[in-house]
Each structure stands twice: as structure tokens, then as C-alpha cells.
Amino acid sequence: MKKAEVVAIVALLALLVAPLAMDRYLLSVFVLVFWAAYAGQAWNVMMGFAGLLSLGHSLYVGLGAYAAAALFVHFGISPLLGLFPAMALCMIAGVVVGWLGFRFRIEGVYFALLTIAFAEVARIGFDHLTWTGAAGGFFLPVSRETAGQWWNLRGGPLFFYYLSLGMALAALGICWALRRSRLGHQWLATREDAEAARAIGINVTRARIVAVLISAAMTSLAGVFYAFYYNNLFAAQIFDMSRSIDIVLAPIVGGIGTLFGPIIGALILIPLGELLTEATRALGINAPGVKAIFYGLGLMVIIALAPGGVWPAIARRLGIGEGRR
Amino acid sequence: MSLLRLDGVSKRFRGLVAVDNVSLTVEAGTVFAIIGPNGAGKTTLFSLIAGALSLDTGAIAFDGARINGLRPDQICMRGLARTFQIVRPFPALSVHENVAIGVMARESNVALAFARAEESLRAFDLWDKREQRASALTLPDRKRLEMARALATRPKMLLLDETMAGLRPPEVDRVVETLRALNRDTGLTIVMIEHVMRAVTSLADRVHVLNHGATIAEGPPKQVMRDPKVIASYLGAEALG
Ligand SMILES: Nc1ncnc2c1ncn2[C@@H]1O[C@H](COP(=O)(O)OP(=O)(O)OP(=O)(O)O)[C@@H](O)[C@H]1O
Ligand SMILES: [Mg+2]
Numbered sequence: 001m002k003k004a005e006v007v008a009i010v011a012l013l014a015l016l017v018a019p020l021a022m023d024r025y026l027l028s029v030f031v032l033v034f035w036a037a038y039a040g041q042a043w044n045v046m047m048g049f050a051g052l053l054s055l056g057h058s059l060y061v062g063l064g065a066y067a068a069a070a071l072f073v074h075f076g077i078s079p080l081l082g083l084f085p086a087m088a089l090c091m092i093a094g095v096v097v098g099w100l101g102f103r104f105r106i107e108g109v110y111f112a113l114l115t116i117a118f119a120e121v122a123r124i125g126f127d128h129l130t131w132t133g134a135a136g137g138f139f140l141p142v143s144r145e146t147a148g149q150w151w152n153l154r155g156g157p158l159f160f161y162y163l164s165l166g167m168a169l170a171a172l173g174i175c176w177a178l179r180r181s182r183l184g185h186q187w188l189a190t191r192e193d194a195e196a197a198r199a200i201g202i203n204v205t206r207a208r209i210v211a212v213l214i215s216a217a218m219t220s221l222a223g224v225f226y227a228f229y230y231n232n233l234f235a236a237q238i239f240d241m242s243r244s245i246d247i248v249l250a251p252i253v254g255g256i257g258t259l260f261g262p263i264i265g266a267l268i269l270i271p272l273g274e275l276l277t278e279a280t281r282a283l284g285i286n287a288p289g290v291k292a293i294f295y296g297l298g299l300m301v302i303i304a305l306a307p308g309g310v311w312p313a314i315a316r317r318l319g320i321g322e323g324r325r
Numbered sequence: 326m327s328l329l330r331l332d333g334v335s336k337r338f339r340g341l342v343a344v345d346n347v348s349l350t351v352e353a354g355t356v357f358a359i360i361g362p363n364g365a366g367k368t369t370l371f372s373l374i375a376g377a378l379s380l381d382t383g384a385i386a387f388d389g390a391r392i393n394g395l396r397p398d399q400i401c402m403r404g405l406a407r408t409f410q411i412v413r414p415f416p417a418l419s420v421h422e423n424v425a426i427g428v429m430a431r432e433s434n435v436a437l438a439f440a441r442a443e444e445s446l447r448a449f450d451l452w453d454k455r456e457q458r459a460s461a462l463t464l465p466d467r468k469r470l471e472m473a474r475a476l477a478t479r480p481k482m483l484l485l486d487e488t489m490a491g492l493r494p495p496e497v498d499r500v501v502e503t504l505r506a507l508n509r510d511t512g513l514t515i516v517m518i519e520h521v522m523r524a525v526t527s528l529a530d531r532v533h534v535l536n537h538g539a540t541i542a543e544g545p546p547k548q549v550m551r552d553p554k555v556i557a558s559y560l561g562a563e564a565l566g
Contacts, residue, residue, distance in 0.1 A: 180435060181435060182429050182433050182434075182435050182438070185422065185425070185426045185429060185435065185438075186426065186429065188415065188417075188418055188422070188426075189415050189418070189426045192414075192415035192416060192417060192418060193413045193414075193415055193416075195377065195397075195409075195413065196409065196413035196414070196415065197415075197426075198377070198396065198397040198398045198401075199375065199377070199397055199398075199401060199406070199407055199409070199413075199475070200398075200401060200406070200426065200427045200430055200474060200475070200477075200478050201398050201401035201402050201430030201431075201478055202398055202426075202430075203396070203398045204398070
């Protein structure tokens, strides 16, 4: 067995056993890590593989969350079924964004602006949609009868720990398979040089649309998870630009276009945020923005030390293939 | 049998007529050269054929069917592959990946595509450099990569845009030999834009000369090189320059 495989298996076993010794708080931190790794992996399909910069992924988180929550609250539909319409809705939204972008040749940062615009429109829309609570928030009932109903995504911290871990691992597996597939190679070609890709027979528009579809569908599940984990949804939070930024940070810090980048990035950034929260509280600094300043400084240091991402830097040290993006 | 046929093809960029009513026919299995001074419209003509630019007037037929109006990827799938004068490798990918993605145009199995890339890589002396990133290659190697990647799509016709430029004479001879072998052994039809005259004279069956977007001569190399109009507008200028 190769060294990397041993490391992976040990890490996996540790992740499976460790939660039994964790308190509620630590479990919640790991849920955030896995969630960020999952969403980052989904975003990476568009940016890292196909070269499409989305800064509006909160759109798919929000739509997925609201769709599954509304089906559950209003019709009693289990989120395990509700996730399919939630996915479909996000894929439709993705196709609309993608089609507009590709039809009118809106590329690069302008495409990113388009994705932000759609997330903003959704935020304003859901802020006024009374069917899902409008600005007052949308609340999922938490009752004794439903407690422990895993098929309704009802459970304690351990349940959500393993669920989010499973999602992060599944996303890793999906991205691994995509990266090795013909489509994955065609995405890389498209990312590197769209015109050259067309010249060797790649239908660039189709490849891009498929990337958006897969990324949107994956991200919608991050939204479904969010809804049933927090049990409350506020359009102003879930569709917020800052959520989109949070999603992109982990893969950027970890290494855009790599398989382990989103995971490593999440493992660094979420604990960093938590540490800073704890530190500022312990030191009695409660001026607004102090945490953000230190978080920003931390980001700058990491990016200065590992400009291509932390994972490629580690992989190069260990002599593993993924040093290249 | 004619493989490629252009009828009255024109393209203007705002005021400038880059390609002016060009008609030509390329027979299957031949090597066809397009020459002309800088700015004559040669690259533009390639972009029109390959579908990267749209025609203003005229029609293009390939392998018996009209191709103008098709997308570049569709034209590639019909069997017409082009290289870019200003090379466009996929920089962050390895040389092997670059070529294997070309093979994937017709091979959906990724492992097989990587295996089949060997042929094109060897033809252009890139096999030993297959692990390198394309961005690490020298310009002559990038030119060879352009050709290897285009060839990997298994075209009936290859459009080569100044692929000898920047190569040293022994390297030119090597590429000429490779292209000659491909043409002879596989029947690959080649259309080349070339300033390197020794490559043109040793390979081409026919030469087409453009000047200011318009055709000024066409014929076998020896005949074209003696044409006073060609000497005045192109060869003479080269000799003086
Ligand atoms: N996209 C474009 N927009 C505007 N003008 C263009 C464009 N592409 C080419 N041209 C102009 O069209 C004319 C023909 O250019 P083209 O590149 O086809 O020439 P060429 O024969 O390939 O020259 P060279 O030998 O230098 O490669 C030139 O005057 C060029 O400036
Ligand atoms: Mg040119």
C-alpha cells in the first residue's frame, strides 16, 4: 500500500471514531467543516474544472433549502424525497444563469457578476414571499414526535456529523470520478483555452452547461442540509453574498481545481474562524469587525505562504501527483 | 475527388477586406500550400474554414457537404483539424493530457485515449516530454504540440498555420519528413500556410498565393515561384527584406 493510501485510511477511521469522544460544540465545528468541504467541492466543479467563476453559489444553497423546507412544512414531504425537486429547481436556475452567460458571451468576472445578480434577485424575492415566511423567517417545526426520524433529517449532533461527513466524502468521490472522466478532461481543456478546446471537437457550451448543472445540483443538497440542520431560514442570510464568498474561500485557500483543496481549505478556515471567535471573546474584545480583521489577516498570510493553494504545496512536499492543478 | 472547396469566400473587418472573394479546391490526399505576405489574410481564411469566424459571402464545402455555419467543434468532428499560428496549448496540463484530450474527440474511453496519444506524440518527437506541463515547453515544441494535438483528433484534413516558423533548419526537415510520411502512408490531406519556402517546395503539390486578401496565383510550386506577380508582391519582398 502506498503512503498516501495509509494516511487516507487512518484519517477516515479517525473521523469515524473521533465524534464519539467529542462534545456538542466540537461536533458542530466539524459539521461546519464538512459542509464547507462539500459546498466547496461543488463550487470547484464549475471554477476548478470548467473555469467558470461563480460568486453566487448562495443562490443554489438558498433555493435548495427553501424548496425542501417548503415541501416539508406545507406538504409533509420528507426531505429525502424533497431533495429531488430541490435539485431540479437549482438545475433550472443554473441553466438560466448559464444560458444567459454563454448565449451573450458573458465571460470571466462578468459571468461572476451575473451569478451575484441572480443570488441577489432570489434574496429579494424570498424576502417578500409570504408562503415561506418572507422577511420574518421560515421555521421548520421541531417536535417530540418527529425527533429521531432520520428520514425527515431529524436527529442529534452525531447524526448531522455523520451525514455531513458522508456528503463530503461523496462529493470527493464524485469529483474524483469526474476529474478522471472524458468530460472532466474536456472541462480542463475548456478552462485552459476555450477556442483551442473547440478546435479539437469539444462542444464548449455543452460542457459548461453540464458543469453548471452538476455544481448546482450538488450545492442544492448543501441547502437541504442547511435547512434541516438549523431549522430556520432567513433569505437575507442564506442568499447573502457573504455566504457565496464563504463557499469559494475553502477551495481557493486549499487549491482551486484540486480534489483535496476544498477539504484542506475547510479544515483550515472553519477552525480559524472558531478560534478567533473564542479568542476575541476570551480577551473581552467585542468591537464589531475585530474578528473579521484577524480572519482577513489570517487569509492573507495563508495565501502569501501558499499562493497556489495549501494542498498543492503539501502534495508537492509529499510527492503526490495532485501538486498540479 | 475534391475534399475542400471554397466558393467566393469573403470576410471584412469593419473597413478592411481581409479575405476577398477567394475560391479554391483541395484534392483529397494532396498537400496544398497557401502563401502570401504578412496580413494577406491567410490566417483569417483558416479561421473561416474552421468555423472560428463567420463568412460574409461565399460557401465552404468539406467532404461533399457544406460546413460554413457549423461550429468549430462540429467542423473538427467532420474531420477537419486546425492548428493556431499563435500556439494555444492547454498550459497547466501535461503534454500527454493535451494530446489525449485531442484523441478524446473520437475515443470516449479515457485510458484508451491516453494510450492512443502515444502515436501522435511519437510522430512529433514529444513522447519523452509527455510528463511536462505544456507551459514549460519551448516554442518549437509548442508548435509540435499544436500539430500532435490536431492530428490526435484523427482528421481527414489538417490545416497547419506556420508550424515551421521558429524552427531551426534540421527541425524543419524533421517536421517535413513527418508530414510527408503522414500524407503518404495515411492519405492525410494537408493544407499549410507557410513562409518557410523549402518546406513549401519540398511538400506542396499545389500553391495558392494571396495578396491583400485576394488570389493572385495558383499552381504547382515551380510554376508559382516563377510567376512575376508572386515575385513582385511576395518573394521579391522577402528577398529584399
Ligand atoms: N479579428 C480581427 N479583427 C480585425 N482585423 C483583423 C482581425 N484578424 C485579422 N485582421 C486583419 O486582417 C488582415 C489579415 O490578417 P491575417 O492574420 O489573416 O493575415 P496573415 O496572412 O495570416 O498574416 P501573417 O503572415 O502575418 O500571419 C490583417 O490586416 C489583420 O490586421
Ligand atoms: Mg497568419
